[in-house]
Amino acid sequence: MFLEIFLQQVANGLVNGMGYVLVAVGLTLVFGVLRIVNFAHGEFYMLGAYVLFFVITLAGIPYVPAVLLTTAIVAGVGVAASELLFKPLRREHEFTILMVSLGLSLMLANGGELLFGADPKSIPSPYADMTVELGPVFLTWQRIIVIVAAGALIGLVYLFIRFTRMGKMMQATAQNREGAALTGINIDWVHTYTFALACGLAAVSGALLGPTATILPTVGEWAVLKAFIVVVMGGLGSMGGAVVGGLLLGVAEALGANYISIAFKDAIGYAIIVAVLLWRPAGLFAGKR
Amino acid sequence: MLATRRHIALAAAALGLAVAAGAGSDAAAQSKPPVRIGAILPLSGAGTFEGQLGLEGMQASAAIINAKGGILGGRKIEIVAYDDKSSPEEGVSAARRAIEQDKVDVIAANMFSPIALAMKEVTRDKIIHMVLAPQHPKVTEEGHKWLFRINETTIMRGTNFSKFICSKMNLKSVAILAINDDYGRADSGNFEKWFKECGMNFKATEFFQKTDTDFNVQLTKLRGMQPDGIYVAASATSQGATIYKQLRQLGYKGTIIASGGNMNPKLVELSGNAIEGVFSVSPYVEDVANPVAEAWRAEYKKMFKNETSFVASLGAAGIEILAAAMDKAGTSNGYDKIADTIRSGKWATTLGEIGFDKIGQGFIASYIVQVKNGKIVTHAKAN
Numbered sequence: 001m002f003l004e005i006f007l008q009q010v011a012n013g014l015v016n017g018m019g020y021v022l023v024a025v026g027l028t029l030v031f032g033v034l035r036i037v038n039f040a041h042g043e044f045y046m047l048g049a050y051v052l053f054f055v056i057t058l059a060g061i062p063y064v065p066a067v068l069l070t071t072a073i074v075a076g077v078g079v080a081a082s083e084l085l086f087k088p089l090r091r092e093h094e095f096t097i098l099m100v101s102l103g104l105s106l107m108l109a110n111g112g113e114l115l116f117g118a119d120p121k122s123i124p125s126p127y128a129d130m131t132v133e134l135g136p137v138f139l140t141w142q143r144i145i146v147i148v149a150a151g152a153l154i155g156l157v158y159l160f161i162r163f164t165r166m167g168k169m170m171q172a173t174a175q176n177r178e179g180a181a182l183t184g185i186n187i188d189w190v191h192t193y194t195f196a197l198a199c200g201l202a203a204v205s206g207a208l209l210g211p212t213a214t215i216l217p218t219v220g221e222w223a224v225l226k227a228f229i230v231v232v233m234g235g236l237g238s239m240g241g242a243v244v245g246g247l248l249l250g251v252a253e254a255l256g257a258n259y260i261s262i263a264f265k266d267a268i269g270y271a272i273i274v275a276v277l278l279w280r281p282a283g284l285f286a287g288k289r
Numbered sequence: 290m291l292a293t294r295r296h297i298a299l300a301a302a303a304l305g306l307a308v309a310a311g312a313g314s315d316a317a318a319q320s321k322p323p324v325r326i327g328a329i330l331p332l333s334g335a336g337t338f339e340g341q342l343g344l345e346g347m348q349a350s351a352a353i354i355n356a357k358g359g360i361l362g363g364r365k366i367e368i369v370a371y372d373d374k375s376s377p378e379e380g381v382s383a384a385r386r387a388i389e390q391d392k393v394d395v396i397a398a399n400m401f402s403p404i405a406l407a408m409k410e411v412t413r414d415k416i417i418h419m420v421l422a423p424q425h426p427k428v429t430e431e432g433h434k435w436l437f438r439i440n441e442t443t444i445m446r447g448t449n450f451s452k453f454i455c456s457k458m459n460l461k462s463v464a465i466l467a468i469n470d471d472y473g474r475a476d477s478g479n480f481e482k483w484f485k486e487c488g489m490n491f492k493a494t495e496f497f498q499k500t501d502t503d504f505n506v507q508l509t510k511l512r513g514m515q516p517d518g519i520y521v522a523a524s525a526t527s528q529g530a531t532i533y534k535q536l537r538q539l540g541y542k543g544t545i546i547a548s549g550g551n552m553n554p555k556l557v558e559l560s561g562n563a564i565e566g567v568f569s570v571s572p573y574v575e576d577v578a579n580p581v582a583e584a585w586r587a588e589y590k591k592m593f594k595n596e597t598s599f600v601a602s603l604g605a606a607g608i609e610i611l612a613a614a615m616d617k618a619g620t621s622n623g624y625d626k627i628a629d630t631i632r633s634g635k636w637a638t639t640l641g642e643i644g645f646d647k648i649g650q651g652f653i654a655s656y657i658v659q660v661k662n663g664k665i666v667t668h669a670k671a672n
Contacts, residue, residue, distance in 0.1 A: 005513040008539075012505040110333070118337035119595065120527030122559045129561070131538050138540040213502045213531040214559055218334065222502060257506045262495050263469060265506065 004136035009254040015143045015212070017250020018150040022205035023223050024230035024242040025157065026198030032237030033174045033194045035094065036086055039101040042224025043108035044199040047074045048206025049215040050116050053123045063125045067207045071200045078199025079192055087191055105220070112217035125211035146208045153204060154243060157197065161239070166193050174237065229269040233276050235283025245284065248272075323367035324360060324621045326351075326611060327393035328604075329383045329408065331400050334375030335499045335525050338555070339400045339600050343421060344370055346597075346604030347397065349589040350639070354608070360616035366608065369393055375499070377407035384411040394621040397607040399423050400600065401524060402472040409436055417624050419611055421603040424550065425471050429650040435624050437631055437649040439606050439640070441572070443476040446549040446655060449671045450570040451480060453657055455487035458568070460518040460544060462490035464511050466504075466532065467522035467548075469496035476522045476548055484520075492516045499525070504532050505539065512541050522548035530559035537563040544568075549655070553598035557660055564660050572640055572655040573599035574667045581609065582639040606638035606653075613637075 027041045052070040055061055061069065081104060089097050127141035161167035166189075172180040173190045181187050202223070206215075230249055234241020249269055257265040276284060328347055331340035351366040359365040371387055373380035380399070387393045388411070395417040399405040402425035412418035413433040420428055420438040424446065429438045454460070463484050467473035477494045484491050492514040495507050511519060519536065523529035529551060536545060545567045547556075552569035575586075575597070585605050586597050595601070610631060615621050618630040635644045641654050657668040 005509060008509045008513075009506060012509060015505075016503060113333065113337065118332070118341050119555065120338055120530065120559060122530065122561075129534070129538065129563075131540060133540065138538065140538050213504075213535070214527045216335075216337070216502075216527050218337075219502060222500060254506045254509075258510050262497065262507050262510070266498060266500075 005258065006255075007135070007137050009258045010251055011137045011139060011143075013251030013254030014247060015139075015146050015209075015250070016253065017247040018147050019205050019209040019246075020226050020230050020249055021154060021243050021246030022150050022201050022208075023227040024234070024246050025154065025239055026201040027224070027227045028231045028234070028237055028239060028242045029170075029194055030198045031231070032239075033170050034086070034191060035177075037094070037098050037101065038086075038198075039098065039224060040081070040105035040108060041101075041198070041202055041227060042220035042222070043105050043112070044074055044078060044202035044220075045206040045223035046109070046112055046215075046217060046220035047077060048203030049123065049210035049219060050112060050121075050206075050217070051203070052207040052210055053121050053215065054116075056124055063127070063211075067204065070207050071203045074203030074206075075196040075200035078195045081199075082191055082195035086195070087188065090191075105224070109217060109220055112220075116217055118217065120214040120216050122214050123211040128211040140212070142208075142211050146212070149208055150205070153201065157201070158239065160197075166190075170194060226269065229273055231283075232273050233284060235285040238283065238285040241283055241285030321362075321364045323365045324395075324612075324615060325367045325369050325391070325393040326608065327371060327384075327387035327391070327396040327398070328368050329371040329373050329380060329387065329396060329398035331375040331404075332370065332372035335527075336375040336400050338526055339422070339524070340372075340375075342595060342598050342601040343400060343604035344368070345589065345593045345595060346585075346601030346639075347608045349585055349592050349601075350605040350608040351612075352592065353584060353588050354612050360612050361619065361621060364621070366612055368608075373398075373404050373408075375401065375404075377404045380404035380408045381411050384408045388412070388416055395419065395611055395615070395627070397421060397604070397611060401470065402428065402475070403470050405438075406471060409433065412436065417611070417627055419607045421607050422550070422600060423472065425475050429648045432649050435628050437610075437628075437645055437651065439603055439610070439643065439651040439653065440550065441653060441655060442650070443472070443479055443549075445672075446570060447476065447479045447483065449655070450549055450657070451483035451487070453570075453669075453671065454518075454520075454546060454568075455483070455489070458518065458544060458546075460489060460516075462492055462516045463518045463520060464492040464514055464516040465494040465520045465522065466507060466511060467494060467496055468524055468528070469498055470524075472524055473522050477520075480520055480522075490516075497523075497528070499528075501528065502531065504528075504535050508532070508536050508539050508541070512536075512539055516543060518544040518546055520546045520548065522551070524548075524551055526551075526553060526556050526559065529556050530564075533560040533563040533567065550599055552658055552660075552665055553600065554596040554665065555598065557663060557665060565663070567660050568668070569658050570655055570671050571599050571658045571665070572653045573597075573602040574656050574658060574665070576667050577641075577656070579639070579641055581637050582641075585639045602639045606636075606640045606643060609638040610636045610643065 055066045130141040169185045230245040234245030256268040355365045371383035397419040400422045402423040405423040405428045418436045424443045426442040465477045467477035547569035549570040614631045618626045655671045657671050
């Protein structure tokens, strides 16, 4: 029984961790490339879940294509936020931009409550209730999809940044914005692409994890908090750090809750942050930038 | 991180102020001034849905009373809504605004115990405070002369329910999963005691936070203890639904019991097959004849798209009792007179006949219910 519970908790942690990773990678990209601390990032997770709900229930589109459509729609919202708010404010003080992102977050969360209704919703996914027994571990197909799809996506994003032209332009912008602009890189385009990518990833996370629980317009708050923990843990701007940090947080929460105390489940993340900041103030994977 | 959360709270508080100011200023210039009832409920945060249902219940009930010409010789009932944001601090400040700035006549409020416990100190000896849903015993035990509570306490409800569980459900071992707040801690503490007293093998109590959206970690731990039954004390519908679903997804095959008052059609809809067979105890059932409830249900269905629920019926009963008592006492702010009237009467409400004791605790009928084929079915009378 001990091993069974241990394995089940590790599996639980990995699923949650993968969700954290998808949100955190977007957050860290926006920070790394554009130097924007985006508090509204969690709301794109929320939008991912809600847009998916309406795409499935109103348009009757099956789950998988619905996820793709949702991602495109929310990425579009992200681009709109970038064009209307963040791009015009690019030269303002960092704090101004931070406050704007906070405002956007409140607007989206409260707007979501108005638009989508305050009642909890359950996203109909055919995979949400299909349980699979992998030895002693119980997982639903939905949770397996979370792990596989998130893993694949992270891989793709890595390849995109590493090898494509736009990815290299993003890297250059992250290193030195003025320098990148001098070599002829169109910073406007980098801005747009980064936001589309980051918000798209948050939306996928919401669309994948949404059906594993019920959704509320306030889920974004939770998502952005966890993502910040992950990003601080892994090192601001580091994608590898976000991946390791997210999985580590998920598994640490699950095991800590099981073997120490469930009451401390949320405190574990903060405890890790304190430890990391004391030991390696720039994060576990700092210095790669 | 902390600084940011404070920013959010500040901005939210400012927003709430603006909303309340807006709500307060539309006291229409009518021939007779309306009787204003301050409805302080969670309209944002974790309890949004419950707050919305309670408010809808009140509004439907007020509409019925107003259509009949109002009370006190033609005064209409006006529901002034405030958002407690599912937090005690916000609830307290909303109550202050209602009493001091907006000068409402009476207050009907609360979905959750922590907020009622804090708010009663603001309403103490200032205004009639009708508590709707909270179940913590101390709300009335340490209440005040103008405070009343409609819902049963965890102890009143639990005594009867635990007897049913012990004698009729044939469980040898049991574990508890409860929300980590005043209500969940009180309820789980009582049931732990009762389960042990009736000779069950008590495994453990585990808690979850009001902000949790995923429960696999807690549920894995509980499943590992292999109890015959799991008693779930979840007061928010969104959390309850996820718990029942994830419990079944994790392969748990035992009996699931939902804590009293937390069974509603939305929960059944959201939980799907996972909630089939789950037992609970509820004062609001639709298959017991009650003309007040039938009129209210018809009005509610006309006004709102949600299904009627226990939480909404609590809101309705609050308005029905307050309106009838103010009408009978002949005043909307002679609080001693209204309070005496409420205590001395029996009130016909959507929840059946309700009477109150000396400390303002209400007595309502309640029923053992079970989910069968996706419907909440009355099993037996519980008290």
